Amino acid sequence: MYISKISLINYRNFKNTLFEFKKGINTIIGENGSGKTNLFRAIRLLLDDNMLRMSYKLNEGDFNRNLGDWRGHWIIISIEFADLSPDEAIQALFVHGTGNIEDNTVDRATYNLFFRPKADIRLRLAQLQNGDTEGRDAILNEISIDDYETYFTGKSSVNFNDENIYKEVVGDFEAVDFTFPDDASKVGVKIPHQLSISKEVSFTFIQALRDVVSDFHNTRTNPLLSLLRMKSEDIDEEDYAAISNTVKELNESIEQLPDVLDVSKNIKDTIKSTVGETYSPSSLTIKSNLSDEANKLLQSLKLFIGEPDEDYEGAVHELSLGGANLIYLTLKLLEFNYQKARETFANFLLIEEPEAHIHTHIQKTLFDKLDYGDTQIIYSTHSNQISEVSNLSNINVLSKRRNHAVSFQPARGLSEDKIEKLERYLDAIRTNLLFAKGVMLVEGDAEELLVPLLIKNVLGVSLDELGVSIINVRSTGFENIAEIFHNDRIQRKCAIITDLDASIVDYTPEAGDSEAQKKFKSKCKNSEIKGAERKTKLDEFVRDNDWLDAFYADHTFEVDFLIEGNSHEVAKTLRDVYVDKPTIQLAKEELESDDVGVAGKRILTMANNLGKGWFAILLGKYITHNTYIPDYIADALNFAIPKVGKAVISDMVNYRIHKNIEDDESLSFDRTKATLESFLNDDLNITDLIDTFEGDYGDDAALNFFKAI
């Protein structure tokens, strides 16, 4: 049995989030603050014996802030288990309390926590006439957290992530239509008191610890002590008798030490001489108090460890941080194994940010080897190193949104072989694709090198700052990787940037064309036809997917870059490409030609001579803030970046003003500056701003980008 789904509704930074898990090892990837710890806390509220009491102490702070007013709403934490074996006696009680009967089989179970208004409030809400908003508010405004109850059920049948289900089960706040009593066929049935789920399964949580040493010092959190506690229960009494006798003897001999006897005699004498015989204690001895009880004695044991390649064995606090972490993790894993040895039919191990425990290269080995058979492991990470070894299907990506987080399952709904291809891609490009807020897919090295440079120079912010990753697919096979961006999978924008390969010359054969010309024309023609075919296919591919769009260079990247008005930049590379002065002169003239057939042919010749990659590196040196971004790239960028904030736009505009004045002091941007202020104060919108800016300086290199926002 394993956890297959977790639905979180209104809990902390989850407004309505679904996580999907597979058997074995699962990864939660997410940036800091995206809610990894909250997810784990939610799971622990239901499964961790040590946390159960906390589930009765939820409060207003546990509601998602996006709700606005939490009063009347429910927090729902719902876990679905898959792969049950109802015929196994060991699972029977669990199935009895949580198993969902469908077509007379039970292969999944649900276990839910509801934090909701108590029955009286729900009843009063349900008694309201539909649309009685006043009545609703009168009830809701009175609610305090004391009016809430924690209620556990099993066997729920509905998908709580569905907003309509929430309306059905909890109520429609807008329409004032509330439900009471519960429809048990939907919300499930109270967990029978014979069943304690946290006792049925073994569950261990390993916290992301930054200070392991202090954990070792705390008796409650010291993992060695928990291990010893677990073992002390089954110590053989006969074996132990000899030790406890020795301790007794030891205590006696300490007590008999002359110095000790002296001290006790001195105390007695002093009391007597100060307060007199009458008020003196009748007896006084110093006793040695070493415990001879097994559990207490074992608690006095300490771990001594030698670091690799060192002879000295030290206590935990003497270890290097990495060493201490490794020991900590090992002990926790052992604790888990001890727990598992109890008769449980499901084992869960939650590890929070293992990168906080140990060095990445040890992690890799660890997770490759961490195979506990029937154990489901869920770990959270913000390290892309770990994500590389994980299986794409076993990943949930957490992404921050305003006041809440969403989760994506990158492989959901994809066929096995597609997933395999994707995994190969992801592995090969070693990218933080899964972390990016937006993605641009490009077909070659030139785009990969030049697009970031263009953006940094023209807009003054880097792609990293914008949260956009650029990924070089090194072919035009975008579909394989783009498929991951989808409503069902990763909900992030992905712009596909590719070439249409429209011919730069009229390829109609003419009498007298040389062999070379004929060949060239036919090549251009073929490219154009293929390009058009690719476009049809790609447009079709992205059509119904809001997360994808394709952006085309009319010809090829180099040509489109050139004819955007960047012949100046390209011309600067000539000295690096050609040595022969007349050739340089000819090439310069051709590059500046208005005929794309002439200019385009030249830049392609240069790029091909040098190799497109090298040429791009060369060209990169000459890109300035005055270089024009080709329209299709500006559009693609606009599509890929998540909502551009006002502050970012304002930064970009200021950058442009600053650069333009640097070039030409006579320019004035006073009107733009004034508009900018109004824009930041929400008095004017982006169009007003850009229009004013264009009025101030109509030839700005970033205008096409701004206009596309």
Add this chain to the structure above:
Amino acid sequence: MFVWTNDELNEKQTSVIRNEANILLVACPGSGKTRTLTYKIAYELSMLNDTRKYVIAITYTNVAAEEIKERVELLGVDTSQLWIGTIHAFCNEWILKPYFSLLEDLRFGFRILSAHESEELLTTFCEPYKKQGITSWDCEHYTAIDGIQTKIKGGNKKVHIDNILISYFDYLREDHAINYEQILSYSYELLSRHPIISETLSNIFTHILVDEYQDTKDIQYHIIGKIYKAGKGKTIGFIVGDPNQCIYSNLGGYPISIENLSNISGLKFELHHLENNYRSSRDIVGYFDVFKTYANTIIPSSTDVDYDSVITHDETTNVADLVIEIVRLLKYNIEERNIHPNEICIVAPQWVHLAPITRSLIIAMPDFSFNGPGMAPFSRDLDNFWYKLSRIVLTEPSPDMFVRRLRWAKEVMDDLESSGANISGFNSKRILKTCNSIQLNDTDGLTYLEQFFNEFLKAVGIELDLYQTLKSSFDSFFESSKKRIDRIKSEGNDSIENIESFKKVFKQREGVTISSIHGVKGAEYDTVIAFGILHGYVPHWFDDGGSTSAKRLLYVLSSRARKNLHIISERGRMTRGGNEYNTTQALIESHFKYTKIW
């Protein structure tokens, strides 16, 4: 492991307990049936090696369940994995509560109507049929696997009764309420529609033990049978009772045959007998042996087997002199036979005959105590939450009551929880403490209870109006109690309202017991005095079992006696038609040589 000595159990009992086969155990009266069952439960509990397993014991009444549980606890066995209760409680706890969401009728939750509420409701539905003389009594029904069975099987009334029941059940459905019989029918429906439930339960239950099987209904056999069957031997059956003591056949109870039992359960059952009667003298055994309807051997094995029993049959006393005659018999037993009053029981076929007798006896013999019906100011509705709470309210905290009161508190807590109330932060100890801390001075019993209940609700933070189950059982508790008190007062007992007479209900009983024949099931006394043994009562006119039913009733009442037995078929009782009731036929046919004491 749980062990016992030869003094505690005889060889046969021991072998039955150790036997791991499925067993149908026929136990004659006084054979230590309850003791055997208790030890069997204790033994099987001690053999459990999995904390997820349960031993299920199904008893005929809640009182029996409580008693057996207490006895098992006294044997020093942990009862946390024992579930014991009536078949209705079993179905509710293990089938309805966990699976009701699968039933269209119940998915919005349900509450269980108390017997009192159900009767009231039926009475209102009978109202339009007053002319036809139909009462709620006529509408008594039970569920069988193929639907509702009415007690009245035919005649003019039948059609009307069917109509009444249809509206009654429609009303219940609307109201999200179910009556006792529906607990069984819905449970059976769930098990039939979803075999996986039986499979799951059979994985949880190592044993299902059934007491008093002779009074078990067909649908009950089928419910338990489905679980046995699904378990294919994982859940072991242990079914005990005495076919000779089957007295609820009009409600559908019957002693199943071993073949039929094997059929329903899919298990092979071994038939065993407990033949030693440790209770009665040879004379008494010889007497009730005549009324057997199932052939088994009964060996008189009492320590007082040779007691010179007095067995009389009086066919001359007139109903007007009945009390005088009973007083004479009581005095004879107490004074001449040295029988302790606590060891005497007076029985009659119907409760209606008992209340007036009780009151007359109290007046006639003021120096003696009597325990009879009509003495309690409120109905003993064992499933009513407020009845459960009043057990704690009306008993004093004391060391010997602690464990029992703690258990009652636990029941109170469980009920509160299942009614949907939020009582986090409470445990049984705290409930008990809360109750003990409530001090009231009112002397009127009902006012006292009502005030107490309100204080209690306040203390646990529950607003009564919001919890339908609690609210309706609250109303029904007070409504039925008021009626009862009014009736008792109208019969001349004025002190009944007093809180002291409320408290007496739960005090250790003293004195002569007065009960119906059905009510003495399982009990035993030195002397039994039975009256009203007349054809029309024994058997009842409506009983289509006829002489078999009569024999079984006679068997039950006479096997209660250890030493002396007095049967009175008084003269002068008249039917509505003006005919005199005659002595029960089976009694006449027995041709027994009775003792003459005067």
